[in-house]
Amino acid sequence: MSKKVLVVEDEISIQRILQYDLMQSGFSVDLASDGEEGLQKALADEYDVMLLDVMLPKRDGFSVCKELRNRGNSIYIVILSARDDELDRVLGLDVGADDYMTKPFSSREVVSKVKAIIRRREVLSAGKGKSYLSYQRIRLDSSRFEVLIDDQVVDFTLKEYELLEFLIQHKGQALSRDVLLDRLWGFEYDGDTRIVDVHIFKIRDKLKPYGIKIKTIRGVGYMLEDEAND
Known part of the structure; x- marks a missing residue:
């Protein structure tokens, strides 16, 4: 189709x-x-x-x-x-x-x-089927691109879902804006890194009621803490 x-x-x-x-x-x-x-x-x-x-x-x-x-x-x-x-x-x-x-x-x-x-x-x-990725109180349903917190669906756009998924997959790593831009928007994107900051702000706002934080690494970018160090 x-x-x-x-x-x-x-x-x-x-x-x-x-x-x-x-x-x-x-x-x-x-x-x-x-x-x-x-x-x-x-x-x-x-x-x-x-x-x-x-x-x-x-x-x-x-x-x-x-x-x-x-x-x-x-x-x-x-x-x-x-x-x-x-x-x-x-x-x-x-x-x-x-x-x-x-x-x-x-x-x-x-x-x-x-x-x-x-x-x-x-x-x-591709190839994901029904699978989940978890972090603290978050569970990502990759078959439906849904974000669940405490088993309740929280409204995320596809791009917000992709960004949160990438942060969770690389928890404990400081990810630069350029890396996030390249991996999630692709080399075809001709704008600046502000688009990353805006999406991070929106995700933070949605996670704030649940006490889940995205850390800013000054001069670098963003990171989710490794759960073992929380």
Whole structure:
């Protein structure tokens, strides 16, 4: 079955180019021309990736992203913006986006990013079956990409799940931002390491009520303590 991509973009020329090139690469593509239409389509169907413009009629991309996350929708969201502004980038990540691309971009860049996202998800899924990874009160269900704490599901996006899983797999090791960026976003990512910091902040906020901490290693990056040393 072909992977499904939802393109939410009000510029018809960009919309059609992305649709054509994604379909040529074997993806199934749906289109939406305003934020409200994009939100309803994302809620009504299951997509692997959502390409979401910021400046949209009826409802802006940040609002759409926030609403989807509030409803527990874990679709992988790539924000598309004509403004290469750090505040916009951080805001997009803060409301739950997984990635960010700045216009102008070539459709080839977008297709390459979507392929990389799908590849990483398939690698995560390949051969895992029903298996768990545990750390303190956390249990990760790799068959469903779910985070359970005290056997209760806690809402994590796919990218947050990947990041937490990587930290647990390498507990007791100080992981640099560059390592996390390379392993979890891939060499195709053309942004800066701030995306790692924002995701760590969001994960910390979700773990805080349970007393689970991600340690900052000054000048290096982040680490989960080895349980033997807790």
